[in-house]
Amino acid sequence: MERYPGLFVVFEGLDGSGSTTQVKLLSGYLKERGYLVLETKEPTNNLIGGLIRGQLTHEWKTGQECLQLLFAADRAHHLEKEIIPAIKKGYIVISDRYMFSSMAFGGIDLDMEWIKKINERFILPDITFLLRVSPQVCLERIGKNRFGFQLFEEKEKLEKTWMNYQKIKKEFPNVFEIDGEQEIERVHGDIVNVMDEFLKKDKKRISKTLSWYFED
Numbered sequence: 001m002e003r004y005p006g007l008f009v010v011f012e013g014l015d016g017s018g019s020t021t022q023v024k025l026l027s028g029y030l031k032e033r034g035y036l037v038l039e040t041k042e043p044t045n046n047l048i049g050g051l052i053r054g055q056l057t058h059e060w061k062t063g064q065e066c067l068q069l070l071f072a073a074d075r076a077h078h079l080e081k082e083i084i085p086a087i088k089k090g091y092i093v094i095s096d097r098y099m100f101s102s103m104a105f106g107g108i109d110l111d112m113e114w115i116k117k118i119n120e121r122f123i124l125p126d127i128t129f130l131l132r133v134s135p136q137v138c139l140e141r142i143g144k145n146r147f148g149f150q151l152f153e154e155k156e157k158l159e160k161t162w163m164n165y166q167k168i169k170k171e172f173p174n175v176f177e178i179d180g181e182q183e184i185e186r187v188h189g190d191i192v193n194v195m196d197e198f199l200k201k202d203k204k205r206i207s208k209t210l211s212w213y214f215e216d
């Protein structure tokens with residue numbers, strides 16, 4: 001596979017696992033150390049991302065296959081217009097969710113192999129941080145700590161999603177599971193430890209990134 005001079009870092013986890021919080025903290029940490037950082041997310045804020053959000057907020061309704069194809073189309077556009085150009089310029093791109101979200105969440109109702117297939121042309125992240133937070137804690141964090149059947153159903157869905165993430169972790173390289181139930185700063189500390197190790201190992205690539213930065 002073609003190697004780009006920058007790095008591609010992705011955060012994954014259940015809803016409410018703290019990915020947005022940790023993307024911001026890691027981005028700040030790296031910027032302070034002189035790295036060029038692009039924070040981004042999926043679904044994107046572009047047109048196709050808007051279609052996906054409309055579906056998630058029940059503004060319109062489509063089937064699971066259509067939804068997964070929209071996620072893949074949004075991703076193709078995201079890669080072409082934002083992620084790959086930034087990586088080529090030496091940026092560390094940090095995305096709040098990417099293709100493993102499609103596989104883990106979409107894999108509840110659809111064959112995960114099909115989701116993998118429609119995503120197989122896309123680059124893999126250099127590092128994925130998978131935040132481990134139990135469905136119960138996730139639901140509490142996002143304010144869904146009520147009782148009843150709906151909650152039970154939601155919890156069961158999150159449990160299945162987490163099992164899918166476990167499969168993904170075994171199958172794909174450089175997926176680092178982080179205990180996301182610790183205090184925010186401790187979670188950040190664990191992430192930074194992995195990130196620093198990775199940057200040390202990849203010194204040649206990163207020093208190239210920095211030299212590009214200073215030549216600009």
Ligand SMILES: Nc1ncnc2c1ncn2[C@@H]1O[C@H](COP(=O)(O)OP(=O)(O)OP(=O)(O)O)[C@@H](O)[C@H]1O
Binds near residue numbers: 019182183184187
């Ligand atoms: N380690 C933590 N301990 C306790 N609360 C946390 C922790 N990390 C995040 N939170 C809180 O949990 C809530 C969800 O966090 P955040 O928005 O970062 O999660 P998310 O994974 O991005 O959620 P979503 O899937 O909804 O986008 C926020 O109120 C946040 O302040």
Ligand SMILES: [Mg+2]
Binds near residue numbers: 019020021096
């Ligand atoms: Mg978020």
